Amino acid sequence: MAEDKNENTEEKIITAANDVFEKKGYDGAKMQEIADKAGINKALLHYYFRSKDKLFEMIFGLAFRKLVGELEFLFDTGIPVKEKVRIFVDRHTDFISRNRHLPLFIINEVNRRPEIFVKLLEGIYGKEDRLNKLLKQIEEETKAGILKQFDPRQIFLNMIAMNIFPFAAKPLVKGILRMDEDDFGGFIAERKKIVTEIIIKSISEK
Amino acid sequence: MAEDKNENTEEKIITAANDVFEKKGYDGAKMQEIADKAGINKALLHYYFRSKDKLFEMIFGLAFRKLVGELEFLFDTGIPVKEKVRIFVDRHTDFISRNRHLPLFIINEVNRRPEIFVKLLEGIYGKEDRLNKLLKQIEEETKAGILKQFDPRQIFLNMIAMNIFPFAAKPLVKGILRMDEDDFGGFIAERKKIVTEIIIKSISEK
DNA sequence: TTTCGGTTTAACCAAACGGTTAAACTCTTT
DNA sequence: AAAGAGTTTAACCGTTTGGTTAAACCGAAA
Numbered sequence: 001m002a003e004d005k006n007e008n009t010e011e012k013i014i015t016a017a018n019d020v021f022e023k024k025g026y027d028g029a030k031m032q033e034i035a036d037k038a039g040i041n042k043a044l045l046h047y048y049f050r051s052k053d054k055l056f057e058m059i060f061g062l063a064f065r066k067l068v069g070e071l072e073f074l075f076d077t078g079i080p081v082k083e084k085v086r087i088f089v090d091r092h093t094d095f096i097s098r099n100r101h102l103p104l105f106i107i108n109e110v111n112r113r114p115e116i117f118v119k120l121l122e123g124i125y126g127k128e129d130r131l132n133k134l135l136k137q138i139e140e141e142t143k144a145g146i147l148k149q150f151d152p153r154q155i156f157l158n159m160i161a162m163n164i165f166p167f168a169a170k171p172l173v174k175g176i177l178r179m180d181e182d183d184f185g186g187f188i189a190e191r192k193k194i195v196t197e198i199i200i201k202s203i204s205e206k
Numbered sequence: 207m208a209e210d211k212n213e214n215t216e217e218k219i220i221t222a223a224n225d226v227f228e229k230k231g232y233d234g235a236k237m238q239e240i241a242d243k244a245g246i247n248k249a250l251l252h253y254y255f256r257s258k259d260k261l262f263e264m265i266f267g268l269a270f271r272k273l274v275g276e277l278e279f280l281f282d283t284g285i286p287v288k289e290k291v292r293i294f295v296d297r298h299t300d301f302i303s304r305n306r307h308l309p310l311f312i313i314n315e316v317n318r319r320p321e322i323f324v325k326l327l328e329g330i331y332g333k334e335d336r337l338n339k340l341l342k343q344i345e346e347e348t349k350a351g352i353l354k355q356f357d358p359r360q361i362f363l364n365m366i367a368m369n370i371f372p373f374a375a376k377p378l379v380k381g382i383l384r385m386d387e388d389d390f391g392g393f394i395a396e397r398k399k400i401v402t403e404i405i406i407k408s409i410s411e412k
Numbered sequence: 413t414t415t416c417g418g419t420t421t422a423a424c425c426a427a428a429c430g431g432t433t434a435a436a437c438t439c440t441t442t
Numbered sequence: 443a444a445a446g447a448g449t450t451t452a453a454c455c456g457t458t459t460g461g462t463t464a465a466a467c468c469g470a471a472a
Contacts, residue, residue, distance in 0.1 A: 009449080009450095024233070024318075025231070025233065025234075025314075027230070027231065027233035027234040028231075028233040028318070030428085030429075030430090031429080031430060031431085032428090032429080032430095040450080040451095041450075041451065041452085042430085042431080043431085043432080043433085043450075043451065043452085043453095044449075044450055044451080046430085046431060046432080047449075047450080050431090051430075051431075052429095052430065052431090101317075104313070104314070104317070106378070107310070107374055107375045107378060108231075108310070108314065110375075110377050110378045110381070111307075111310070111376075111377055112230075112234070114377040114381070117378070117381060118381065121381055121382065124382075151396070151400070153383055153393070154393075154396070154397060154400050157368075157371065157372060157379070157397075158368050158400075158401070158404065160371075161367045161368050161370075161371030161372070162363075162364050162367050162368065164367075164371070165363065165366075165367030165370070165371060166363060166367070168313055169313045169316075170317075171316050171317055171320040172312070172313060172316045172323070173363070175316070175320070175323060175324065175327055176327065176330075177359055187359070187360075190357070190360070191360060191363075194357070194360050194364075194408075195364070197408075198364065198404060198407075198408050201404075201407060201408070202400075202403075202404050202407070215419080215420095236458085236459070236460090237459075237460060237461085238458090238459080238460095246420080246421095247420075247421065247422085248460085248461085249420075249421065249422085249423095249461090249462080249463085250419075250420055250421080252460085252461060252462080253418095253419075253420080256461090257460075257461075258459095258460065258461090
């Protein structure tokens with residue numbers, strides 16, 4: 001795996017480390033396995049990233065920003081809220097399906113060391129006014145009778161919970177509902193519509 | 207911790223192992239820590255449960271049955287479906303709040319070794335006709351115009367996803383939404399109503 | 413009191429782990 | 443072609459980990 005001599009070693013390491021950390025978590029990940037997957041040996045791994053912790057910190061940061069980056073789109077106040085929901089559920093579901101282990105990885109590692117992401121959080125809150133603009137947009141659409149009064153935090157949680165959960169618990173879901181890979185794919189496709197509908201209904205007047 | 211000489215050693219081990227495995231997962235859990243928490247030494251731990259795997263298998267089985275046991279109530283066909291939802295969301299949320307690490311533990315370990323729970327699943331499917339009775343109940347209430355047509359699997363997933371997610375991702379949620387412990391408690395209390403309402407609305411006619 | 417099975421312990425073991433070292437290789441610069 | 447910095451490797455190190463061993467302890471049955 002990974003043969004090109006010219007390819008950047010650092011990139012190969014990051015790719016491999018990403019794979020292993022996401023799938024197995026900090027405790028389950030072994031430096032030797034990362035080195036093997038990157039096609040190098042352990043010493044070179046330590047040459048590029050001094051320690052497992054340092055390497056992990058880098059990977060976690062990338063993963064966290066990747067996940068948060070997908071939310072960026074919600075702050076575009078040019079799009080009506082309901083339209084945002086429609087597009088977001090679709091895109092977010094696809095994103096998670098392509099990065100199946102990402103959400104659980106973040107959740108697990110933050111559970112393990114809650115301090116881990118406070119610095120990364122500052123990066124988000126730098127652009128605090130975007131959040132305020134979004135809240136204002138919702139407020140306006142509520143006044144206009146398009147939306148009903150609701151707690152955006154709760155609705156947001158509902159949306160990402162319904163999106164993430166089936167993928168996070170995929171083997172569990174497949175096992176209990178006795179699905180094969182195709183069944184699961186169809187189930188998710190159908191799910192997009194249902195989740196979209198539910199969220200929109202839960203923020204619509206009447 | 208744990209001083210009573212008379213107390214059953216095996217119980218102390220199970221309690222300690224449960225704590226450690228649930229919080230840290232298989233890879234993060236160390237036999238030494240379990241022994242310490244049980245107030246015994248490592249050799250005695252291996253005397254009772256020959257290996258880490260054996261001990262883990264036992265703990266996982268208990269945890270899985272505990273989680274599944276909470277669903278039992280849904281199969282009581284004496285209660286109308288909507289009433290079931292109301293009661294279930296309330297009870298299930300309380301249960302998870304008391305067992306914060308349980309769902310994530312199950313999800314993680316099943317992801318790690320998907321075969322792990324196939325045998326446990328057989329225990330569930332022994333009582334397959336109960337599921338059929340539940341489906342029949344839903345069908346009847348649909349014919350009676352109480353419920354609309356829906357895929358029970360999707361709605362079930364939505365319900366437990368919305369219940370579990372805030373607890374599984376608790377430190378993440380608290381961090382991003384900047385809550386302290388009290389805030390979070392209030393948020394969850396409010397959540398019960400919202401989730402109940404959303405689920406009921408998504409299965410109600412019109 | 414002796415004996416005997418279950419219980420508990422300290423000491424030990426081999427493998428796996430994260431990390432280091434020192435030497436060798438490679439490629440560019442002069 | 444020599445120097446030099448960056449790159450790569452095999453061998454090694456100390457610690458932690460899951461697991462074992464053999465001996466001591468203890469309470470009940472004989």
